[in-house]
Amino acid sequence: MGNVVARSIHRSISCLLEGSENDGRQVIEDEIRVNQMQIELDDFVATLMARNQPVARDMRLLISVLKINSDLERMGDLAVNIAQRSLTLLHESVPETVHLIRKMAEVSEEMVRLSLDAFVQKNASLAFELLKNDDEVDRLRDAIYVEVTDAMHRDSANIHIGLGLMSVARNLERIADHATNIAEDVIFVVHGADVRHHRETGAET
Amino acid sequence: MGNVVARSIHRSISCLLEGSENDGRQVIEDEIRVNQMQIELDDFVATLMARNQPVARDMRLLISVLKINSDLERMGDLAVNIAQRSLTLLHESVPETVHLIRKMAEVSEEMVRLSLDAFVQKNASLAFELLKNDDEVDRLRDAIYVEVTDAMHRDSANIHIGLGLMSVARNLERIADHATNIAEDVIFVVHGADVRHHRETGAET
Numbered sequence: 001m002g003n004v005v006a007r008s009i010h011r012s013i014s015c016l017l018e019g020s021e022n023d024g025r026q027v028i029e030d031e032i033r034v035n036q037m038q039i040e041l042d043d044f045v046a047t048l049m050a051r052n053q054p055v056a057r058d059m060r061l062l063i064s065v066l067k068i069n070s071d072l073e074r075m076g077d078l079a080v081n082i083a084q085r086s087l088t089l090l091h092e093s094v095p096e097t098v099h100l101i102r103k104m105a106e107v108s109e110e111m112v113r114l115s116l117d118a119f120v121q122k123n124a125s126l127a128f129e130l131l132k133n134d135d136e137v138d139r140l141r142d143a144i145y146v147e148v149t150d151a152m153h154r155d156s157a158n159i160h161i162g163l164g165l166m167s168v169a170r171n172l173e174r175i176a177d178h179a180t181n182i183a184e185d186v187i188f189v190v191h192g193a194d195v196r197h198h199r200e201t202g203a204e205t
Numbered sequence: 206m207g208n209v210v211a212r213s214i215h216r217s218i219s220c221l222l223e224g225s226e227n228d229g230r231q232v233i234e235d236e237i238r239v240n241q242m243q244i245e246l247d248d249f250v251a252t253l254m255a256r257n258q259p260v261a262r263d264m265r266l267l268i269s270v271l272k273i274n275s276d277l278e279r280m281g282d283l284a285v286n287i288a289q290r291s292l293t294l295l296h297e298s299v300p301e302t303v304h305l306i307r308k309m310a311e312v313s314e315e316m317v318r319l320s321l322d323a324f325v326q327k328n329a330s331l332a333f334e335l336l337k338n339d340d341e342v343d344r345l346r347d348a349i350y351v352e353v354t355d356a357m358h359r360d361s362a363n364i365h366i367g368l369g370l371m372s373v374a375r376n377l378e379r380i381a382d383h384a385t386n387i388a389e390d391v392i393f394v395v396h397g398a399d400v401r402h403h404r405e406t407g408a409e410t
Contacts, residue, residue: 046268053258062253066268153361159354196244
């Protein structure tokens with residue numbers, strides 16, 4: 001499920017940056033599989049919990065799986081948002097801001113990869129590593145907003161594409177937030193420490 | 206927790222519509238309590254699960270509580286987003302679009318109330334009732350986007366306030382989505398049927 005979602009995120013961005021309509025359509029198609037996998041995994045975990053009466057530590061792991069499952073499914077939805085928006089921008093000439101979107105996508109995708117690796121390896125240091133990237137994502141999001149708003153003020157012809165790029169940036173930011181949630185769950189599973197809400201980095205703008 | 210979150214949503218909108226700075230600040234303050242309640246409730250449920258080894262039906266209820274807990278906490282975050290944005294718009298003259306925001310807030314708040322009532326009463330009909338409102342929220346969101354984009358094209362002085370109102374509309378839509386999640390969980394608890402992903406209504410725009 002993590003692999004399918006990571007690939008969808010990559011494709012949604014490639015739809016925007018390389019103008020690949022194919023990639024965009026594939027993301028929308030794959031969402032059905034992701035939704036189905038989420039339901040199956042939830043059912044599987046609920047059955048495990050009820051049948052095997054796990055002890056506290058195993059219960060913590062299973063609860064984390066439920067949460068990560070929901071984070072992955074939401075990431076899939078966000079990739080669909082990006083793909084759908086990118087499909088409406090296929091024939092627009094893309095402004096300079098795009099280099100910031102490219103950078104933001106790279107950092108976000110790296111966070112998704114790290115979060116999945118951290119979970120599979122039960123590696124808390126990898127999870128902590130990831131948490132550092134979240135500020136970079138917020139910084140890039142802010143920079144994109146500033147550039148886009150300027151462009152919109154300069155020329156109202158930029159409003160359509162500008163709103164599109166802001167939407168992509170916002171969805172990437174939310175993808176990075178879900179990767180952060182997964183990292184926090186990994187730390188919770190490994191150390192039993194709840195690191196949620198200790199480092200929230202401000203609202204959507 | 207539901208009551209605190211419902212009040213925060215109401216206050217965040219009152220910060221925008223009545224220009225109440227006090228209400229906006231209160232929302233931001235109350236988020237700390239909501240976060241704390243989320244952690245306590247998660248811990249409580251995990252302990253219950255591990256100690257009492259509930260049977261399948263009770264396990265389903267407890268898993269739903271974990272999910273609803275996370276939905277409520279996210280709603281609190283979204284109310285903070287609205288409050289923070291509204292605080293930056295306190296001294297702006299608000300355009301006509303505001304009547305649509307008012308309507309959208311009414312429908313969304315009603316959905317939140319219904320979702321909490323449905324859960325407390327384990328009332329699936331109430332939950333189904335709520336699901337009908339989701340299309341209305343999407344329709345209002347679309348109408349706001351059209352009006353705001355027009356206003357931005359007409360006069361670039363509208364860009365700042367326009368982006369603000371779009372952000373509020375988007376956050377309201379996401380609040381309504383979380384109310385929908387809660388309703389779906391209630392239906393799952395009552396009927397054992399998974400109604401997720403059967404009626405998704407399209408992406409954030």
